[in-house]
Amino acid sequence: MRSLAGDVIKQAFSQQTDEKLHRRLYAAICSCILEGSLKPATRMPPSRDLAGELTLSRNTVLRVYEQLQAEGYISARTSSGTFVSDSVLDNLDLRPNKEPVAVALEDHTRLSARCLELLGHASASPRQWGAFIPGVPDVQYFPHRVLKKIQDRLARRLRPAFLTYDAAGGVSELKEALADYLRTARGVRCSPDQILITEGIHQALDLVTRALCNPGDSAWIEEPGYWGIKNILRINAVNFSAIPVDEQGMIPPGPTEPAPKLIFVTPSHQYPLGSVMSLSRRQQLLLRARETRSWIIEDDYDSEFRFSGQPIPSLQGLEEETPVIYIGTFSKTLYP
Ligand SMILES: Cc1ncc(COP(=O)(O)O)c(C=O)c1O
Structure with a gap:
């Protein structure tokens, strides 16, 4: 009907x-x-x-x-x-004959000052794949089949602990394997319980900044340097000084520059210039950080890759008890 x-x-x-x-x-x-x-x-x-x-x-x-x-x-x-x-x-309240509500769209979508500041400095390229894009591995040649086999094998004996919340900062087997690898391949001095697994360097930098800085604190970053760090500092209201870099790495400023809370460096392979931080610069930076009670954040983003020569040991492991937080990533050895 x-x-x-x-x-x-x-x-x-x-x-x-x-x-x-x-x-x-x-x-x-x-x-x-x-x-x-x-x-x-x-x-x-x-x-x-x-x-x-x-x-x-x-x-x-x-x-x-x-x-x-x-x-x-x-x-x-x-x-x-x-x-x-x-x-x-x-x-x-959607009846069609209602008067339209007199609220401008911008009022609903108004972003926080912090977000506007970030959008004003968005610096990642929309193109993240292809020739001459630094920091991105050749994901086409990744041995996906091999990784899939390993994943399948491990998935057959997953323990519940792997699948639930975790308060230990990562699976202990992974942290043990990493501590071994970092000691032998990178000269890092650490025990597994000092390792914290994050989603990558970007998240680790954010976590370190939040954990160690108050709004208004200051940091040194390399100039030129990794663009990602600037927005992390902005969002956490940390002021930063861009410190010039030469072929020996960051040039530590004179004593008139205010003491920073954090010093961000890429000593093994300066980003983006590619220089290796010299021993004397490493020692100067460590000395300075000890004097000013600053933390050096060592971003070791791509040190697994070398065309020739011996790997350069980490700054973190250069001496006992260095004021260095060492950060690495699987973004280049696996994929981002
Ligand atoms: C110097 C530097 N640090 C950190 C990162 C980001 O690492 P992740 O992908 O682990 O966040 C990059 C990415 O290219 C980088 O070039």
Whole structure:
């Protein structure tokens, strides 16, 4: 039997483009209700009739009615049929003849000062793959099959501890393996319990900054240097001085420069110039950091890669008890 509600739904249904019929019907009925062409308390067409009108299976209509009912658009009254709910329109205040609310869109979407500051300095290139893009490994040549095999093997004996929350800063086996690797390959002096796993260097830099700096503190960064660090410092309200770099790495400023809380460096392979920090600069920086009670943050982002020669040991392991936080990443050896 044809009904006015059925005609309204049929019209809206014909305007929907989704390939899936149930999604098309759902969207059609929702829009009718929200736009007011199906008013509150309107009786919905019986599912069998609507299915006939739209040449759909009855099950499709029943499924959509169930969904709409679960979301509160319509409600069934025993033995009298299914009706558009009153509550949905009252709640959403979407009746079409209401005066438009006089609030400018910008008021709703106003961003925080911190976010605007960040957007003003967005510096990552939208293009992150291709020739001459520094800091991105050749992900096409990654041995995905080998990694997949290893992952499959490990997935067969996953322990619940691997899958739940963790307060230890990472799986102990990984931290032990890393401590071994870092000691032998990078000369880092650390025990597994000193390691904290993060999502990458970017997150580690943020964590270190938040943990050690108060708003208004200052930091030294390399100039030129890794762009990512500037926004981390901005978002944490830490002031920074851009310290020039030469072929020996960061040139420590004279004593008139205020003592920084943090000193960010890439000693093994300066980013982006590629120089290696000389021994004397390393010693100067360590001395300075000890005097001013600063922390040096050693960003060892790509030291696994060398064309020739011996790997350069880390700054962290140069002496006992250095004021250095060493950070590395799998972004280059695996993929970002
Ligand atoms: C110097 C430097 N540090 C850190 C990173 C970011 O590392 P991650 O991907 O682990 O956040 C990059 C990325 O290219 C980098 O060049």
